[in-house]
Amino acid sequence: MKLKKNIATSGEGFIFNPGTGDSFSTNEIGAEIITLLKEEKSVAEITQLISGKYDVDASQFENDLDDFAAQLKDYSILE
Template sequence: MTIPQKLRDLAISETGFLFDPYTGSTFSANEPGLTVLEGLREGLGVADIATRLRESFDVPAAADVERDVGEFVHLLRRSGLVPEEFTA
């Protein structure tokens, strides 16, 4: 997977504060969100990120984690933090 330059350049603090240097926009992410962002920046796919989330957090067995990761990526697209054509 090609990691978009905007995602590489996104400033992410340990507190979950995100800064887009291209637009000056700022965002907040919670710990699972940060885990997804870190996974995307490592070039992981949805399945690998979902696995990491299951390992890192107390996730109910019935939860559709892959779908949640997809929704988070959609949110990144909508916020202009990854290109429209980006898929994990």
């Protein structure tokens, strides 16, 4: 799971795709995931970090992360 090279993000969860002109807002968790993706963390690392920080089951989070990734891909934000 890798963000496209030119995607601009803010720590507050704002995502701008300069190739299409589309912009999106995520919630706080989404913003954290985007920040981790920017740091090129793997799915396993993101799962470990988020499930360690919040009261969430790792496998449940991985499912949610899959859904989120599918959305990001749909919006041409992921490679």
